[in-house]
Amino acid sequence: MKNILIVVPAGLATGGTELLHQLCSCLNDNNIEAMIGYCISDIHGNIRWCGQKEVTKGYENYNIKIIDTKKYVITENDVLVIPETALEMLPLLENNLTFIWWLSVDNYLKGMRKDFINFAPIKFKDRPNVIHLVQSWYAYRFLVKSVGINENKIYWLSDYISDPFFEKPFEISVKKNQIAYNPAKGYENIKKLIEDTPDISWVPLVNMTHLQVCDTLRMSKIYIDFGNHPGKDRIPREAAISGCCVITNRLGAADYYEDVPIPNKYKFADIINSEAEIINLIKDIFHNYEIHLKDFDYYRQKISQEKGEFIVDATQTFRQFI
Secondary structure (H helix, E strand, O other): OOEEEEEEEOOOOOHHHHHHHHHHHHHHHOOOOEEEEEEEEOOOOOEEEOOOOOOOOOOOOOOOOEEOOOOOOOOOOEEEEEEHHHHHHHHHHOOOOEEEEEOOOHHHHHHOOHHHHHHOHHHHOOOOOEEEEEOOHHHHHHHHHHHOOOHHHEEEOOOOOOOHHHHOOOOHHHOEEEEEEOOOOOHHHHHHHHHOOOOOEEEEOOOOOHHHHHHHHHHEEEEEEOOOOOOOOHHHHHHHHOOOEEEEEOOHHHHOOOOOOOOHHHEEOOOOOOHHHHHHHHHHHHHOHHHHHHHHHHHHHHHHHHHHHHHHHHHHHHHHHO
């Protein structure tokens, strides 16, 4: 029996790190033994193992086992799962079956250093023991078209939003004429829009607990995301399942209907020159919320199916290789 070792950045609480913990828990719940090994990045961006022995705060409820990567000796019997931000580790895993999980295209490209080019996908695309997992169609098409990875080496493994967003269905009666947004992502693209609409209530999702984010989205009629979409982002899905009408740009995964399946009238390629159109759409949603809400029925349906699909995809894929 092979050991599945999932490489996770230490001490981070992001959508990507949570997903890596979710994968480990999913495999263990389905009798596929998996464990987590934490790594860190130094000030120069070099990836190395670290000795973190306790699960990162916030992920204690997942069914996972942590190994001390400073003491653990990797053998050919280990199967590795590494995020795209840790490809620098590949030369150390020459003899191991390795899954690269593309949680983000943009973050990978942004993090590439000049000396990192030797570890770019093009350098190992023909290695028989490297398999690619994709979370979005944006990543799939990047690998096929830009990198030249053979389609038969790419497997689908998306993700899902956490259970609290499903535990308390949204109620139309409590919805307010307010817009939720994430100021940590694309604020430069939304700042002028906020300044030019002083009569509209904009609520930043900042300094909030997970429960407070849930409550804010349940009370808002609109969620706007004009940031980059490096993968199939979580907050737009959390917003949609909470009854928000989602408005995006066309960057990254947002440009793909498969990743963000909402009508084109809610997606804008040119934010600056479309400001008047966006404001008119916002006001129309406020006044005709229930009509617009129906445009997101399919999106919400897809989101509600994601956890079940994740479990099936994860278990079938790893059983195939171990």
